[in-house]
Amino acid sequence: MRVFPIGAITLTVTVGDYPQQITKEVTFLVVDCSSAYNAILGRPTLNSWKAVTSTYHLMIKFPTDYGVGELRGNQVVARECYIAMLEMDDQQQTMCIEEQRTVAEPVEELEEIILDNLRPERTTRVDTLASWSMCQELTTFLRDNQDVFAWSHKDMPGIDPTIMVHKLNVSSTFSPIRQKKRVFAQERDKVIAEEVRKLLEADFIREVYYLDWLANVVMVKKANGKWRTCVDFTDLNKACPKNNYPLPRIDTLVDSTARHQLLSFIDAFPGYN
The missing domain is CATH 3.30.160 (Double Stranded RNA Binding Domain)
Incomplete structure (x- = not known):
């Protein structure tokens, strides 16, 4: 079942036996559900402790200023907790804790x-x-x-290169990378082919040969159930150094006209932000 947190609380947690022990602030999500456990420690907390866990030995080891600390479990108690969880009438095998989102409603119709x-x-x-x-x-x-x-791809013509052109600042120290070809399911293949067809008809892309760089597409599920076609530019991003001359901060613009023009530019070209 899906459970929404009713709040969060930060507690001071001390683990281990003196002097091999650590004390850390841990933030817990508070949920209203039946459970045989008082608290569950997640990966962020265990990672902050630099802890190593062993479910077989029911033990957690972590470094301290005075050696390696240990946190031991009890086989009998662990078995009792597991049986108690199974015997709960309203208990589901899978529980997904999600953060409750508040959708902003328009102030007017x-x-x-x-x-x-x-x-x-x-x-x-x-x-x-x-x-x-x-x-x-x-x-x-x-x-x-x-x-x-813009109602379709054809309604978004490209900008004349004499006005503006964008080039990739690829570092010469990086060698071109061709990502391995990915195999997609039939449904995703159809979506990719349709998206490529639209872009070709709108002259957004063109077919090229003898590729130096090759990046795969990535299919991302939208909230409405449709697919969004993205491109995995991870390797290319690593080869492009960051811009040393970013846009100025908005709050440094005193002229309201210039501020409005810059905001309009950012809205029109989010990829440059």
């Missing part, structure tokens, strides 16, 4: 408007709290400038 009567699927939303005349002016403005909306 939005009205959906059609931008093109010949293509009713092209819609957007406007604020309903504005005056009727303001809504009319905004609707007219959006319909007159609907070309700024």
Whole structure:
């Protein structure tokens, strides 16, 4: 069953026998569920202790200032806890603890408007709290400038290289890497082929030969159940040194016009952020 935490508490935990012992602050998630265990230590805590565990010996060893500390379990007590867990009526074999997320609701209702009567699927939303005349002016403005909306890959033409061009700053000390070909299931193969077809038709990509660098695609499941096609640029990122001249901090811009222009640029080109 899925359990949401009701809070968190930080406690001082001391493990081991004196003088081979350590004392650390540990933050526990508090959940309301039936369990034979008072607390469960996770990997972050064990890693912070630099601990080595052995489930067979029911023992944890960790380094201290006075040698190696030990934390021993009891075979009889462990067996009793395991049987008690199985006998609980409402106990499930798998328990997933997730952090409860609060979804922000819009402060006002939005009205959906059609931008093109010949293509009713092209819609957007406007604020309903504005005056009727303001809504009319905004609707007219959006319909007159609907070309700024991108409904498909073809509606997002590339930028003229004479205006802006992006090049990879690959270090000459790195040798080209060709990742091993990955095999995908039939469903993912169809999604990849469809995405590549769209990009080819929109002239976003082109077929090349004699590749120096080769990166595999990665399929990521969206919240709506569809697939998102990404590219594994791990090797290429390692070969590209970081930009020594990043964008200035937003709070250092005094001119409101320049601040607005920079924010618009960041929104338009999130990949440069």
